[in-house]
Amino acid sequence: MTPDLPEAPAPIRDAILDWLSRFSTTVREVDYRAAYPFWHPRIIAFGTVKALVEGLEPFRDRQWASVWPKTSDFTFRLDATRILASPDGKMAVAISPFTSTGYAPDGSPFDRPGRTTLILIPGGEGWLAVHSHMSLMRGVPAESHGARPVKAQ
Helix, strand or coil: CCCCCCECCHHHHHHHHHHHHHHHHHHHCCEHHHHHHHEEEEEEEEECCCCCEECHHHHHHHHHHHHHHHCEEEEECHHHCEEEECCCCCCEEEEEEEEEEEECCCCCEEECCEEEEEEEEEECCEEEEEEEEEEECCCCCCCCCCCCCCCEC
8 A cells, every 4th residue: 555645744834835935035136145044065956957966065056056147036836835744854855846037048038937856854943955956847948048146155
């Protein structure tokens, strides 16, 4: 018999939805410094832009810097987010679609939807992401040509 998916209890779900909402703000503001507390220093991540990065600084330099200043309007779709949690509440998985705006070489905007899987553990002031996989939906151009300033390194 296949067990049910371990849906997160309301307190964990609410805390992780809040995490996603607050982290989205750091992406929209291109504020790397404000984003650091959301992530474990030894994060392991991959996505559309980079195959695999380990560590917060490489994650910032190889993933965030390739995307955040070149896009806008990043938002997790909290209404469509699923949160799973281990029975002891010491690990959770967030599966969330996102929306953003990309820019063609001529500056014209295009919809840039994608999806995210995050693995989180309790730590810091709430939850820390230890793994991230973010990728664009099929057919969405990987390149965006926006040029927004970085608020804080």
